[in-house]
Amino acid sequence: MGTEITVSQAASPVVVSRLSACGIRVTEQRLRIASILLCAPQHMSAEQITERLRREGARVSKATVYNTLNLFAAHGLIRQLSVDGDCAWFDSNIGPHYHFQDEHTGALKDVELSDVQFSRLPEPPEGMEVAGIDLVIRLRRRSNG
Numbered sequence: 001m002g003t004e005i006t007v008s009q010a011a012s013p014v015v016v017s018r019l020s021a022c023g024i025r026v027t028e029q030r031l032r033i034a035s036i037l038l039c040a041p042q043h044m045s046a047e048q049i050t051e052r053l054r055r056e057g058a059r060v061s062k063a064t065v066y067n068t069l070n071l072f073a074a075h076g077l078i079r080q081l082s083v084d085g086d087c088a089w090f091d092s093n094i095g096p097h098y099h100f101q102d103e104h105t106g107a108l109k110d111v112e113l114s115d116v117q118f119s120r121l122p123e124p125p126e127g128m129e130v131a132g133i134d135l136v137i138r139l140r141r142r143s144n145g
């Protein structure tokens with residue numbers, strides 16, 4: 001009845017090949033972290049991933065998790081979101097999309113590009129072009145229930 005999750009159980013061959021495809025050297029720790037984040041389209045903070053790893057019995061510091069996530073993001077395996085100043089969110093969905101964010105919990109939800117239409121954008125400054133648009137639609141509970 002052991003609840004400890006070993007790397008061989010946690011890491012699918014798909015995760016291993018995705019790390020390799022991004023040029024990331026595979027280590028046990030990186031596999032564990034990638035397996036947690038990549039198992040679904042989701043948004044997680046370094047804190048949440050650290051907590052999960054500790055529940056699974058791993059001894060790991062938040063700094064290590066954060067550095068690993070930054071490495072993943074730098075290699076294009078995941079996307080780091082800059083949606084609020086306090087907390088870095090990491091997104092396993094690297095395709096283009098926008099976000100809803102719950103103002104209270106910070107939780108993020110994907111919004112399809114096709115669900116948003118911009119009717120007017122400012123001209124970029126001389127010599128510049130638009131490289132991308134980030135959109136975060138902040139949500140709060142309706143006060144009337």
Ligand SMILES: [Zn+2]
Binds near residue numbers: 042098099109
């Ligand atoms: Zn997302």
